[in-house]
Structures are given as C-alpha cells and as structure tokens.
Amino acid sequence: xxxxxxxxxxxxxxxxxxxxxxxxxxxxxxxxxxxxxxxxxxxxxxxxxxxxxxxxxxxxxxxxxxxxxxxxxxxxxxxxxxxxxxxxxxxxxxxxxxxxxxxxxxxxxxxxxxxxxxxxxxxxxxxxxxxxxxxxxxxxxxxxxxxxxxxxxxxxxxxxxxxxxxxxxxxxxxxxxxxxxxxxxxxxxxxxxxxxxxxxxxxxxxxxxxxxxxxxxxxxxxxxxxxxxxxxxxxxxxxxxxxxxxxxxxxxx
Amino acid sequence: xxxxxxxxxxxxxxxxxxxxxxxxxxxxxxxxxxxxxxxxxxxxxxxxxxxxxxxxxxxxxxxxxxxxxxxxxxxxxxxxxxxxxxxxxxxxxxxxxxxxxxxxxxxxxxxxxxxxxxxxxxxxxxxxxxxxxxxxxxxxxxxxxxxxxxxxxxxxxxxxxxxxxxxxxxxxxxxxxxxxxxxxxxxxxxxxxxxxxxxxxxxxxxxxxxxxxxxxxxxxxxxxxxxxxxxxxxxxxxxxxxxxxxxxxxxxx
DNA sequence: TAAGATTTGTTCGTATGTATC
DNA sequence: GGATACATACGAACAAATCTT
Numbered sequence: 001x002x003x004x005x006x007x008x009x010x011x012x013x014x015x016x017x018x019x020x021x022x023x024x025x026x027x028x029x030x031x032x033x034x035x036x037x038x039x040x041x042x043x044x045x046x047x048x049x050x051x052x053x054x055x056x057x058x059x060x061x062x063x064x065x066x067x068x069x070x071x072x073x074x075x076x077x078x079x080x081x082x083x084x085x086x087x088x089x090x091x092x093x094x095x096x097x098x099x100x101x102x103x104x105x106x107x108x109x110x111x112x113x114x115x116x117x118x119x120x121x122x123x124x125x126x127x128x129x130x131x132x133x134x135x136x137x138x139x140x141x142x143x144x145x146x147x148x149x150x151x152x153x154x155x156x157x158x159x160x161x162x163x164x165x166x167x168x169x170x171x172x173x174x175x176x177x178x179x180x181x182x183x184x185x186x187x188x189x190x191x192x193x194x195x196x197x198x199x200x201x202x203x204x205x206x207x208x209x210x211x212x213x214x215x216x217x218x219x220x221x222x223x224x225x226x227x228x229x230x231x232x233x234x235x236x237x238x239x240x241x242x243x244x245x246x247x248x249x250x251x252x253x
Numbered sequence: 254x255x256x257x258x259x260x261x262x263x264x265x266x267x268x269x270x271x272x273x274x275x276x277x278x279x280x281x282x283x284x285x286x287x288x289x290x291x292x293x294x295x296x297x298x299x300x301x302x303x304x305x306x307x308x309x310x311x312x313x314x315x316x317x318x319x320x321x322x323x324x325x326x327x328x329x330x331x332x333x334x335x336x337x338x339x340x341x342x343x344x345x346x347x348x349x350x351x352x353x354x355x356x357x358x359x360x361x362x363x364x365x366x367x368x369x370x371x372x373x374x375x376x377x378x379x380x381x382x383x384x385x386x387x388x389x390x391x392x393x394x395x396x397x398x399x400x401x402x403x404x405x406x407x408x409x410x411x412x413x414x415x416x417x418x419x420x421x422x423x424x425x426x427x428x429x430x431x432x433x434x435x436x437x438x439x440x441x442x443x444x445x446x447x448x449x450x451x452x453x454x455x456x457x458x459x460x461x462x463x464x465x466x467x468x469x470x471x472x473x474x475x476x477x478x479x480x481x482x483x484x485x486x487x488x489x490x491x492x493x494x495x496x497x498x499x500x501x502x503x504x505x506x
Numbered sequence: 507t508a509a510g511a512t513t514t515g516t517t518c519g520t521a522t523g524t525a526t527c
Numbered sequence: 528g529g530a531t532a533c534a535t536a537c538g539a540a541c542a543a544a545t546c547t548t
Contacts, residue, residue: 016313020317034351053306053309056306056310057309057310057313058313060269060270060310060311060313060314060317061313061314061316061317062317063270063314064273064313064314064315064317064318065317065318065344065347066347066348067347082351083347083348083350083351084348085348087348088344088345088347088348091318091341091344091345092341092344092345094318094319094320094336094341095319095336095337095338095340095341095428096424096425097336098287098335098336099424099425100424101424101425104423105422105423105424105425105426106425108369108373108423108425108426109366109369109423109425109426109429112365112366112369113362113365113366116361116362116365120361169358170357170358170361170362171349171352171353171354171358172349172352172354172358172359172361172362172433173358173361173362175348176362176429180425
C-alpha cells in the first residue's frame with residue numbers, strides 16, 4: 001500500500017520527490033489501471049499546495065520510471081502508464097553499466113535459463129508461433145561473408161531467443177532471457193583479425209535452431225532442453241573466441 | 254556512445270528529456286566515473302540555452318533513474334551517481350507491478366538459479382562469510398509459535414538467500430537471485446486457517462540451510478547444488494500450500 | 507557562534523505550443 | 528478557422544541548505 005517499504009531515515013527528500021511518492025500512493029490506493037486519468041496540473045497544485053514547477057518536476061520523475069504518460073491539448077493531461085518491458089530493460093541496463101559483466105557471467109545464466117525456457121515451451125506453441133521462429137532462422141541461411149554480415153547474423157540470432165522468451169507465459173523468465181539477449185545485442189566485438197570465421201560453428205548453430213523448433217513442435221521437452229543446452233555451450237565458446245566485451249553505455253528510456 | 258540505440262521516430266520528446274539525454278551522452282563521452290562533477294545549473298542553462306525550470310526537470314529525470322545525485326550549498330551541485338542494486342530492484346519491481354506473477358513463475362527460475370549459485374560458491378567463501386550465513390540461519394532455530402513469527406522467519410530465511418547472492422562474483426546472477434528474494438519478501442500470505450503449521454517442513458528447511466553451509470565450506474559443489482534444489486522444491490510446496498500471492502505495490506526509489 | 511558565500515530549491519506571473527471541438 | 532483546455536517553457540525573485548571563515 002505504502003510506496004516506501006523501508007522507512008529508514010532518508011537524508012532528506014525534496015518536495016518534487018515527495019509529491020511523486022504521494023501520487024504513487026494515490027494510484028495504488030485507488031487501484032488505478034493503465035490509462036486512468038490523473039488530476040491535471042492546476043488540481044495537483046491545489047491538492048498538494050505546491051507550485052507548478054514542483055508538480056512538473058514530480059511528473060518528470062514518474063515519467064522517467066514509466067509510471068505516467070503525459071499528453072498536451074484538450075483531453076490531455078497525465079495518465080497512469082504501464083511500464084513497458086523495453087523501458088524496464090533500459091533502466092536495468094543502466095545498473096549494469098556500473099558493473100563489470102563478463103561473457104562468462106551472462107552465459108552462466110543463459111546455460112540454465114534458456115534450456116528451462118525451451119523445455120517449458122515444448123508442445124505449447126501454435127503453428128504461427130513456430131513459423132515465426134523459422135522465419136527468423138531463415139534470415140541467416142548462408143554463412144557470413146564478412147564481419148558485418150556476421151554481426152547481423154548475431155543480432156538476428158539473438159532476436160530468435162528474445163522471441164522465444166516472449167512466447168512463454170512466465171513473465172519473469174521471459175523478461176530475464178530477453179534482457180540477456182539485449183545485453184548481448186549491444187555487444188562490441190573485438191574480433192581477433194587472425195581468427196578465421198568458424199564455418200563449422202556457424203552451421204552447428206543454425207542446425208540446432210532448426211532442430212529446436214522441431215522439438216518444440218512435437219512437444220519433446222527433454223530434446224528441447226538438450227538442444228538448447230548444447231547451443232548455449234557453443235555460443236559461449238564462439239563469444240569467448242571472439243573476445244567479445246560488454247558495451248558500456250546508457251540506454252535511452 | 255549515443256544514448257539512443259533505436260533511433261525510431263519517437264512521437265516527440267519534450268525539452269527536459271532531450272536535455273537529460275544530452276547530459277547522458279556528455280557523461281558517456283567523457284567516461285565520467287561515479288562522483289564526477291556535472292556542470293551546475295547556471296552553466297547548463299547557458300550550455301543548452303534553456304530555462305532553469307527545464308534544467309531542473311532534466312535533473313529530476315536523471316535522478317529518478319539513479320544516474321545523478323544532487324547536493325545543495327557550496328561545493329554542491331550535481332554528480333554522477335552510481336545506480337544502486339536497491340534502486341534497480343525498485344525500478345524493476347515497478348515493471349512487474351503490471352504483470353501477473355505467480356509463485357510458480359518465480360520458483361521456475363529459483364529452482365534452476367539458486368542451485369547454480371550455490372554450486373558456484375562452493376569452496377569460494379571465507380570463514381567470515383560462512384559465519385554470516387550461520388548467523389542468519391540461527392535466527393530461526395525454534396519453530397514459529399504463531400503466524401507472525403512464521404512470517405518473520407520467512408523474511409529472515411529469504412535474507413539468507415539474498416546474502417548468498419551477494420557473495421558471488423557474478424553480478425547478473427546475484428542481482429537476479431536477490432531480486433526474486435525481494436519479491437518474495439513483499440509477499441502477502443493468505444494462509445488458510447485450517448492449514449496447520451507444518452513443523453516437519455520447517456525442520457527440513459532449517460536442516461538444509463545448515464547442510465548447505467557445510468557443503469560450501471568443504472567445497473562440495475555437487476552437494477551444494479543438490480541440497481539447494483531440494484530446498485527450493487520444499488519451499489515452493491510450502492508457498493503453494495499457503496496460497497501466497499505476490500503483493501502489488503509500487504516501490505520507493 | 508555568527509556572518510557571508512555558494513549552490514540548489516521553490517514560487518509566481520506570463521507567454522507559447524498543441525490538440526480537440 | 529476560431530475557441531477552448533490543456534501542457535510546455537521562460538525569467539525573475541526569494542527561500543533553504545551547507546560550507547567556510
């Protein structure tokens with residue numbers, strides 16, 4: 001109910017922050033849903049007894065967290081805005097900007113989560129969903145001819161996994177898998193020049209995605225898990241071989 | 254380098270968010286570290302050619318994301334502020350406020366991640382760290398006598414897992430495990446009145462934590478993994494029996 | 507302790523932009 | 528196109544916090 005679970009003595013909260021907290025409480029108390037209308041500026045000024053500037057700063061705080069959206073014009077105003085997965089990923093990425101994440105760290109999680117996700121999807125996907133996956137796999141049916149093409153294939157390959165994550169019912173698992181795909185997408189790859197393109201690894205990776213879709217179609221959870229586990233192990237090897245590093249940057253919200 | 258990876262046509266960005274983005278770019282370009290000083294209000298007004306109110310709204314946006322902190326007085330101003338794990342958890346929790354998370358969802362992930370974490374810690378903890386874990390375990394060495402005590406034990410038990418998460422080197426794995434512990438801590442438990450306290454489950458849970466610490470001490474990764482897996486399975490059963498539901502609320506940042 | 511300097515915090519009045527009718 | 532109802536942005540003044548002397 002309250003917006004502050006740990007009521008530890010804060011250093012001091014500025015007025016805009018306190019107003020933002022009050023609005024959060026206001027929303028939770030009334031159990032307002034996405035799209036519900038909030039009081040307009042003038043009403044908030046009266047309600048909280050603060051100036052326009054303070055109200056506006058409070059709204060920017062809530063907007064930055066994705067909790068409200070604002071529109072100008074007649075019928076405009078502020079509305080409860082659902083936090084999108086995209087925004088949540090960006091905000092979380094900002095945290096890891098300050099952390100040292102290695103390829104090994106990411107793959108330690110991918111190696112257990114992706115197989116788990118694959119197994120839980122086996123037999124639960126529609127024909128349309130399976131075809132969506134095949135379409136993505138088809139977008140790199142030829143070996144990359146240069147570094148740029150290889151990077152493109154890498155990105156598409158990751159969107160295959162992100163798509164898989166969206167198909168599941170478990171929003172927590174789906175979000176986590178999609179977030180890792182996003183981190184890997186924003187990767188700077190320092191490829192060693194003398195490191196040749198490994199065609200055998202590429203064809204194994206492609207093969208495993210097709211096999212995976214087939215296992216999902218026939219509902220073979222164990223096969224899906226095993227295929228994905230093997231795929232993750234090769235993928236990690238490839239990344240390590242390319243001495244990939246996680247790119248440090250802030251994400252737009 | 255840029256703060257906007259997907260340059261898709263946005264509906265329109267207000268001046269404060271554009272200023273906030275410019276400041277982010279400014280920080281990334283110069284590779285400013287935590288604590289580095291940002292230009293003061295007057296300088297930003299001159300630099301970006303906007304009013305004081307706009308600059309302040311931009312700062313509130315960055316503050317809400319934990320990217321800057323601001324202090325008043327001489328020597329005050331705005332500084333690059335590391336996003337804390339606490340804040341990241343709060344922001345992420347706001348996303349799941351709008352999602353329907355079940356106990357089963359959370360435990361599908363816990364059952365694979367916690368054993369993985371335990372295994373990776375085996376043999377890598379100092380005596381002091383092991384003792385910290387034992388201290389936490391000692392805080393519920395007697396069966397709960399009522400619902401309130403049981404809830405307290407639940408919270409302390411989760412802090413055991415959160416502590417474990419902090420001891421690891423993998424920040425991604427650690428954050429994810431700690432985040433799940435936090436969600437479970439903010440749980441509303443609707444215990445069925447006719448459901449008696451299950452003392453056997455309690456003693457098994459306590460036993461497994463002590464066994465786990467021992468396995469970690471002697472460096473037996475396989476035992477640590479197995480113990481944790483069993484512990485997770487009992488914990489899920491207990492939660493399901495209590496018809497626990499994930500509490501919906503906004504988190505303070 | 508007290509005064510002064512520095513920087514953010516807050517208010518108010520006014521004007522402009524934007525979308526709907 | 529004009530009227531209306533909103534948010535958006537500016538500028539000047541004053542308040543509060545905090546550091547130094």
